Amino acid sequence: MGLNQKVGLFQGLKYQxxxxxxxxxxxxxxxxxxxxFVGVHVLASFFMQQLGTGLGTSINILYESWEFQIVVxxxxxxxxxxxxxxxxxxxxxxxxxxxxxxxxLEWVIFIPVYGLTIFILISHAxxxx
Amino acid sequence: MRARVVKPGFNFEYMMxxxxxxxxxxxxxxxxxxxxxxxxxxxxxxxxxxxxxxxxFFPNPNHIRNSQIPSDAIxxxxxxxxxxxxxxxxxxxxxxxxxxxxxxxxxxxxSGLKPLVRGLIFLLWVFMLVVAxxxxxxx
Numbered sequence: 001m002g003l004n005q006k007v008g009l010f011q012g013l014k015y016q017x018x019x020x021x022x023x024x025x026x027x028x029x030x031x032x033x034x035x036x037f038v039g040v041h042v043l044a045s046f047f048m049q050q051l052g053t054g055l056g057t058s059i060n061i062l063y064e065s066w067e068f069q070i071v072v073x074x075x076x077x078x079x080x081x082x083x084x085x086x087x088x089x090x091x092x093x094x095x096x097x098x099x100x101x102x103x104x105l106e107w108v109i110f111i112p113v114y115g116l117t118i119f120i121l122i123s124h125a126x127x128x129x
Numbered sequence: 130m131r132a133r134v135v136k137p138g139f140n141f142e143y144m145m146x147x148x149x150x151x152x153x154x155x156x157x158x159x160x161x162x163x164x165x166x167x168x169x170x171x172x173x174x175x176x177x178x179x180x181x182x183x184x185x186f187f188p189n190p191n192h193i194r195n196s197q198i199p200s201d202a203i204x205x206x207x208x209x210x211x212x213x214x215x216x217x218x219x220x221x222x223x224x225x226x227x228x229x230x231x232x233x234x235x236x237x238x239x240s241g242l243k244p245l246v247r248g249l250i251f252l253l254w255v256f257m258l259v260v261a262x263x264x265x266x267x268x
Contacts, residue, residue: 031228039225039257045191046260049267076186084157087150120179 019103027082033075037063066125073117081110133235145227152224159217160185170204172196188213190268211265218261226254 015021041063047056062068085102089095095102135142163185172181175197183192188210190200198205230250237243 028232031225032232035225035229042257042261042264046264049264080157083153087153090150 019107020099023082023103023106026078027086030075030079030082033071034079037068037072037075066121070118070121073121074114077114077117078110081106145230149224149227152220156217156220156224159213159220163188163213170202171198187217189265214265215262218265219258222254222257222261226250226257229253 017024040059044056044059044063047054048060049056063072085106089099089102133142135146164181167176167181167184167188172184176184176193177196180193180196186192188205190206193202193205194200230247233246233250234243237246
């Protein structure tokens with residue numbers, strides 16, 4: 001195959017990059033997710049503040065619903081925790097031999113914290129939203 | 130996707146690379162300060178956890194509505210928090226739009242559209258900064 005830079009999406013996804021590749025993809029996706037979700041929230045708050053009830057309020061009510069929050073919190077939590085690992089390993093490259101442990105630590109922190117969050121969100125939502 | 134070629138030395142790419150890492154750590158610090166200050170000011174009994182986290186992510190007056198904190202509590206609405214908000218917004222928006230730039234440039238390569246795309250992202254960055262600052266200064 002050689003160095004082929006024009007790789008399609010599905011072909012690229014077949015690359016067996018393992019956990020590290022998943023972390024890279026998720027970091028990008030959650031980053032874009034934060035930009036879009038939080039950006040829309042800021043814009044909606046601007047409209048709510050300047051124009052009173054209407055589009056801004058509706059968007060923010062949607063944003064604060066538990067369904068949306070499950071996605072938004074995933075984006076923020078994963079991006080922050082993974083990003084912390086990236087920042088630390090970039091600033092102190094001497095720790096790079098511990099990449100495997102860092103990835104392990106990252107998931108050990110992320111899964112319980114996020115799991116607890118969704119549990120709380122859903123258990124508050126089920127009785128009545 | 131093309132491999133990014135960065136010339137060594139102090140150039141824009143290197144500065145933004147550093148900014149991304151340091152702004153991330155700075156935002157962590159600001160969130161930490163927010164949580165500690167909130168706990169000192171009584172969040173343990175007056176706020177539930179989601180509200181505390183909302184405050185940590187962004188310490189503005191709207192984010193204490195769902196708590197037992199009176200809406201005119203000076204300790205939560207003074208200039209210190211305004212400065213924190215402005216810092217957080219500047220760091221966050223810049224960090225985010227630089228990230229957008231990196232992702233877009235990865236898929237754009239050395240196309241002739243690159244200056245146009247960079248200009249567009251720059252304009253979006255300025256726009257979001259202005260909108261966020263407007264919201265902060267008016268609340």
